[in-house]
Amino acid sequence: MTQYVLRRLLIAIPSLLGISVILFTVLALAPGDPFEELATNPAVPPDVRAALRASLGLDDPVHVRYFNWLFAMLRGDWGYSFVSRIDVDDLILQRLPTTLIVIGSSQILALMIALPVGVYAATRPYSIFDQIANTLAFIGFSLPTFFTGILFILFFSIYLDWLPFVYRSDIPGSGLPWFWEHVKQSIMPIAVLGLFQGAAWTRFVRSAVLDVIRLDYVTTARAKGLAERVITIKHVMRNALIPVVTLVALSMPAVFGGAIVTEQIFRVPGIGSLLITAILANDTPVIMAVTFVVSILVILFNLLADVLYGWLDPRISYR
Amino acid sequence: MAGSTLASPTASAGAPARKPVSPGLEAWRRFRKHRLAVASAVVLSVVVLAVLFGPLFWTVAIDEIDFSATLEGPSWAHPFGTDDLGQDLLARMLYGGRISLAVGFAAMAVAVFVGILVGAVAGISRGSVDAALMWLTDLFLSLPQLPLLLLIIYLFRDTLREWVGPEMGVFILIVLVIGSFGWMPVARLVRAQFFSLREKEFVEAARALGASTPRLVIRHILPNALGPVIVAGTIDVAAAIIAESTLSFLGLGFPPDIPTWGRLLFDARDHLDFAPHWALFPGGAIFLTVLTINFVGDGLRDALDPRRVL
Numbered sequence: 001m002t003q004y005v006l007r008r009l010l011i012a013i014p015s016l017l018g019i020s021v022i023l024f025t026v027l028a029l030a031p032g033d034p035f036e037e038l039a040t041n042p043a044v045p046p047d048v049r050a051a052l053r054a055s056l057g058l059d060d061p062v063h064v065r066y067f068n069w070l071f072a073m074l075r076g077d078w079g080y081s082f083v084s085r086i087d088v089d090d091l092i093l094q095r096l097p098t099t100l101i102v103i104g105s106s107q108i109l110a111l112m113i114a115l116p117v118g119v120y121a122a123t124r125p126y127s128i129f130d131q132i133a134n135t136l137a138f139i140g141f142s143l144p145t146f147f148t149g150i151l152f153i154l155f156f157s158i159y160l161d162w163l164p165f166v167y168r169s170d171i172p173g174s175g176l177p178w179f180w181e182h183v184k185q186s187i188m189p190i191a192v193l194g195l196f197q198g199a200a201w202t203r204f205v206r207s208a209v210l211d212v213i214r215l216d217y218v219t220t221a222r223a224k225g226l227a228e229r230v231i232t233i234k235h236v237m238r239n240a241l242i243p244v245v246t247l248v249a250l251s252m253p254a255v256f257g258g259a260i261v262t263e264q265i266f267r268v269p270g271i272g273s274l275l276i277t278a279i280l281a282n283d284t285p286v287i288m289a290v291t292f293v294v295s296i297l298v299i300l301f302n303l304l305a306d307v308l309y310g311w312l313d314p315r316i317s318y319r
Numbered sequence: 320m321a322g323s324t325l326a327s328p329t330a331s332a333g334a335p336a337r338k339p340v341s342p343g344l345e346a347w348r349r350f351r352k353h354r355l356a357v358a359s360a361v362v363l364s365v366v367v368l369a370v371l372f373g374p375l376f377w378t379v380a381i382d383e384i385d386f387s388a389t390l391e392g393p394s395w396a397h398p399f400g401t402d403d404l405g406q407d408l409l410a411r412m413l414y415g416g417r418i419s420l421a422v423g424f425a426a427m428a429v430a431v432f433v434g435i436l437v438g439a440v441a442g443i444s445r446g447s448v449d450a451a452l453m454w455l456t457d458l459f460l461s462l463p464q465l466p467l468l469l470l471i472i473y474l475f476r477d478t479l480r481e482w483v484g485p486e487m488g489v490f491i492l493i494v495l496v497i498g499s500f501g502w503m504p505v506a507r508l509v510r511a512q513f514f515s516l517r518e519k520e521f522v523e524a525a526r527a528l529g530a531s532t533p534r535l536v537i538r539h540i541l542p543n544a545l546g547p548v549i550v551a552g553t554i555d556v557a558a559a560i561i562a563e564s565t566l567s568f569l570g571l572g573f574p575p576d577i578p579t580w581g582r583l584l585f586d587a588r589d590h591l592d593f594a595p596h597w598a599l600f601p602g603g604a605i606f607l608t609v610l611t612i613n614f615v616g617d618g619l620r621d622a623l624d625p626r627r628v629l
Contacts, residue, residue: 018458026467030474135355138617142610144561146568146584147602150591154599158592250460257465261565265588275466276569279473291470294463302461 008306012299019295020073024066027288073292079285083278088289092271096293099270102189103259107248109194110201117198118205119240122213123232133202140199145258148192149265156188163188167268189262196258197251204247208240242313249305252298346622356618359611366608370416379410381578393596400596402586411578412601418579419560419605422494423612426559429498431552434505435541441506442513443536453510456503464500468562469571471496485574493572497562501555508551512544546623553616557609564605580605 072078078088117137121130143151157165164185172178212218213236221231260272267273271290278286351357384404393400399408441452472492479488516522517540525539566572567581575582580601587597 014454015458015461018454019462022458022462022467023470026471026474138613139610142557142613143606144564144609146565146581147606150584150588150598150602154591154595158595253461253463253465256463257565260465260469261569264569275469276571279469279571287470287473291463291466294466298461298463 004310005307008303008310012303015299015302016296019299020070020292021066023288023291023295024069027069028062028065073289078289078292081278081283081286083281083283083286088285091274091286092289092293095269095271095274098268099259099263099272102186102193102263102268102270103255105186106190106193106259107197107255109190110197111248113194113198114201114205115237118202119209119232119237121202122206122209123228125210130206134206137199137202140195140202143196145192145196145261146265148196149188149262152188152192153265165266167266185266189266189268192262192265193255193258197255200251201244201247205240205244208243209236212236212240238312242309245305245308245312249302252301256294256298350618350622353614353618353621356614356621359614360618362607363611363615366416366604366611367420370413370420373413374410377410377413379407381410381414382406382576399600400594402583402594402597403590408583408597408600411583412580412604415578415580415583415601416604416608418490418573418577419563419581420608422490422497422563423556423560425490425494426497426501426562427552427555429494430501430555430559431505431548432502433499434502434551435509435548437502438506438509439513439536439541442510443517443532443540449510452506456506459500460503462500464562465565468496468500468566469569472566472571486577489573493563493566497559500562501558505548505551505555508547509544512547513540516540516543549623550616550620553612553619557612557616560605560609560612 076089078092080086081088081091084091117133121127121133124130153165156163165188167185167189218231218235221235222228226235256272259270260275262268263270263272264276271293275287275290277283278290384406385401397407397409399412401407402411437452437456441449441456472489475492476489479492482488483491517535522535522539525535530539563572563579564581564584567579568585570582570585572581573579583601584598584605587594587601590597
């Protein structure tokens, strides 16, 4: 098992390098000088500007610049936000926990919807329940997150006036009421993300279970006289979950995309809304750093899924 | 009980005792059995026709400002209501729909083209080329698309705008970028199809007759691999429409004076309490289009891909 995890870790490194090359290429191909504002200042004479460029390494060959950039990124030296006037790594560390909490809870919600509904639908294929669940799942993942968010705001905030639609990090008070306020304002962002993912996964869980349920070992378990519930939970689910784990890992990029949108709709102060604000304010260091952090997180989750995969399916562990 | 259940209700519909029909007719027969898919195809055609020909009949200008009719709900004069400048929402949605659908189909074409290219090359060549291309595919699958999309558009928007004008520049950029993030499923599908098809007898026969590798790929293998690709392409259209709307909704897609559906939602967001219709109509249009495309894709899957590869 340790060997397997180590192997996976080694496989993750080329992916990380690949992503960093893509990011750097995009940045290097981009027209315009990232230091244009400094360099076009008329108070700075041309030779000083040239010296400044040389000292910043802007005239170095591309591969030298790439490695300089990569090592700076890996050291956590991500630069200085032009707008917020603080170091980018501090800024991101402030925002990251909120995003992770929202994403984490929404994924749990999505699994809590997808697993029971998908399994139940697959054990009764083409029943009324299955057809309704299937149609609802289709509707669920055809509703873009930004439209669900607006519908939720219209219904729960404006029509019913139950939930606040602006996320506040400075809620006064303490104890239970404070906690309750936080829960209330988190419900809509989490539900928007969770329902979308849940709908997409429900269909996948259903077809994964359908693939497993007709295998011979399930018939054997049934012939042994095991209760249907035991067969489904202990025999079918465990094998059906293996492809689902892969799917969950593969949909992490989409989840982060959805998080950016939901954070923007509900004004959740996470890294997604930080990214949008930075783009609107032309704050290049922040934009680069957020993209880099999200890429690393995606790879990290893929790694986690691989490890989980090895644990769920001992057959592949020692390959 | 469920021992012989297939993953799809119409998968076993190919009844053997019939007189032989052409593959196209057979596919159509299977597609027809998926009632929701047929209904969706009808609704989708209505949307496409309305967007294409609607502006010929509904001739209100999209930028006609009328301060005597701001934020009005639906009425006979303005069936979908008006926005905060009194501009007619139906006219704006018909215009924006053209762009949203054009982006969807163009990005799908890019994605399918790249996907077939990568998948076919990987599928026909073995060893290191295949491994390298699949590593690239997996790498692209684990890229965070939306942040990168935003980053690329942020960095390249102004240059392209200078080259080919604001509308065309952003259109080309968005289509290329969305397309280049959508080819991976197609590539994997094509590769998987190639792996099984290249060992089939008819390919062997063609090779024995002296067909070159490009001819084998283009004339013999590819046509047989197209079924799942068409299904994946359909889903790609829906994904591209959502991606474009998301960009516009974040205020980072087309310029503000081009009312794509996502942009209309972005503008409507600050007036939700007074003018919910402003958000509901374009949002509903996106939802309806994406939903019907997804259902059509599901029907096509039943019709063209009964073996359900992948």
